[in-house]
Amino acid sequence: MTTTLYYLHDPMCSWCWGYRPIWDVLQQYLPTSISVEYVAGGLAPDSNSPMPLAQQQVIQNHWRTIEKKLGTHFNYDFWTHNVPRRATYNACRAAIAAHKQDCQKTMIDAIQRAYYLEALNPSDIEVLITLATALSQRDTIDFDIAKFVKDLSSTDTEKELARQVSLARALSQQGFPSLVLEVNGIRHQIAIDYSDYQQTLADILQRMD
Numbered sequence: 001m002t003t004t005l006y007y008l009h010d011p012m013c014s015w016c017w018g019y020r021p022i023w024d025v026l027q028q029y030l031p032t033s034i035s036v037e038y039v040a041g042g043l044a045p046d047s048n049s050p051m052p053l054a055q056q057q058v059i060q061n062h063w064r065t066i067e068k069k070l071g072t073h074f075n076y077d078f079w080t081h082n083v084p085r086r087a088t089y090n091a092c093r094a095a096i097a098a099h100k101q102d103c104q105k106t107m108i109d110a111i112q113r114a115y116y117l118e119a120l121n122p123s124d125i126e127v128l129i130t131l132a133t134a135l136s137q138r139d140t141i142d143f144d145i146a147k148f149v150k151d152l153s154s155t156d157t158e159k160e161l162a163r164q165v166s167l168a169r170a171l172s173q174q175g176f177p178s179l180v181l182e183v184n185g186i187r188h189q190i191a192i193d194y195s196d197y198q199q200t201l202a203d204i205l206q207r208m209d
Contacts, residue, residue, distance in 0.1 A: 003208060004035045005190075008168045008178040010043040011091040011111040012122055014059070014074075016177045018066040019194055020112065023177070026197040030204070034181075038104060040092035040161065041168030041176055051084040070194055077119040084121070089161065090152075091115075091122040094132070096160050097151035103143055106135060128152065181207050 007023070009016045027036060051059075056079060063074045078084070091111050098107035110131040114120040120127050129149060136145040151157050172178040172189060179190035181204055188207045193199045 002182075002184055003031075003033055004037055004182045005030065005204065006037050006039050006167075006171055006178075006180040006182065008039045008041050008172055008176055008180065009108075010041055010088050010176050011095055011108050012088040012115060013043055013176040014062050014066055014116070015175075017112050017116050018070045018072045019177050019192065022194060022197050022200075026200055029197065029201050031208070034204070034208075038095070038099075038108075039168045039171065040095050040164045042092050042161065042165040043088040043176065044086045046089050047085050047087040049085065051086045055086060056084055072116075074116050075119045078115065078121070081119050082121040085123045087123040090125055090128060092161055092164070093152055093157050094122070094128040094148075096157050096164070097148050097154075098132070098135075098143075100151050101143055101147065103135060103141060106141065107132070110135060125152070179204075183207055 030036065060076065060079060063076070066072050067074055094111060095104050095108050098104050111122045111128070114127065114131055115122050122128060122131075129145075129152075132143070132148045133145050135141055136143040136148075168176075168178075171180045171187065174189070177192060179192055179200065181188045181190050190200060190203050190207070
């Protein structure tokens with residue numbers, strides 16, 4: 001039996017950050033027969049235009065809602081220390097480029113922490129390269145920063161981003177994060193519980209029977 005759990009996300013998705021603690025625990029309890037595939041759906045394509053103030057307020061309100069419901073931490077200095085842009089594709093490219101070195105989850109973690117806790121802007125290539133450089137300096141990780149920089153703007157990465165964006169849209173219309181379980185070619189939408197992994201795990205196991 002071939003079983004894949006697709007995790008539809010964007011490194012700059014605030015609800016993905018809110019779901020992160022439960023997602024991390026859920027993965028620890030998944031059967032080893034399940035292959036987990038991250039799909040960077042791409043919230044917002046490339047843009048050099050400053051985010052309109054009204055949109056900034058909407059997103060800040062999302063942060064406050066998540067903070068209130070889940071206890072997730074956000075650093076609101078981001079909105080005064082940066083010129084926000086509605087552009088997440090670079091962060092998605094960084095996750096894809098890191099995946100070529102088996103460091104995708106580590107890079108996503110670095111992007112989320114930089115964005116939500118350190119008030120840095122992952123829409124900027126320079127920030128992503130700085131994060132990757134820090135990864136390359138860890139003793140526990142074998143990460144080639146020169147390869148990452150090259151892959152970040154490569155044609156292959158662009159094609160893979162297009163594939164993942166298309167796949168995310170085909171798999172689900174429920175936004176990010178979403179979980180879709182594929183069992184022998186049959187796909188099942190898996191409900192997400194932002195406060196408990198157990199119901200999601202039970203749903204997954206039931207679909208595998």
